Amino acid sequence: MTDMVSEAVAMGGGGTMPARTRVTGAQLPLSLVHEGSTVVVSRVRGGSELRQHLAELGFVEGAEVKVVSRVNGDVIVSVKGATFGIGRDMAKHITTA
Structure with missing residues (x-):
């Protein structure tokens, strides 16, 4: 069992968390996520522009990205139904779980 699932069970969650939240707490920049993986955006860093x-492209907290x-x-x-490429410099600003 992962740390978050164990924590949820201990808090009375009974392991009923959605599958996409079953993570070990490890967070990676999108530029390091393996091909074929689906992750959830946990944070977007950088200047306001x-x-x-990135928000207009769909990279908002909680969004699933494959x-x-x-x-x-x-x-x-x-x-969010669109497929496109982004460079590593931009992908480094997107933290995933």
């Missing part, structure tokens, strides 16, 4: 741009392909930190992702 960058955060606004990494379709990855090469040297550049990623092709699927988020």
Whole structure:
């Protein structure tokens, strides 16, 4: 059992948390997420213009992101029904769980 699931059971959650929240607490920048993985955005860092741009693309807290392909930190992702590529510099600003 992962740490969060154990914690939920201890707090009376009974392990009924949705599958996407069953994580060990590890957080990675999107640029390091493995190809084929689906992750949840936990934080977007950067200046206000960058955060606004990423939000308009669908990178908001709680959004599910599937990494379709990855090469040297550049990623092709699927988020909210759209598929597109982002560079590693932008992907480093998106923290996932």
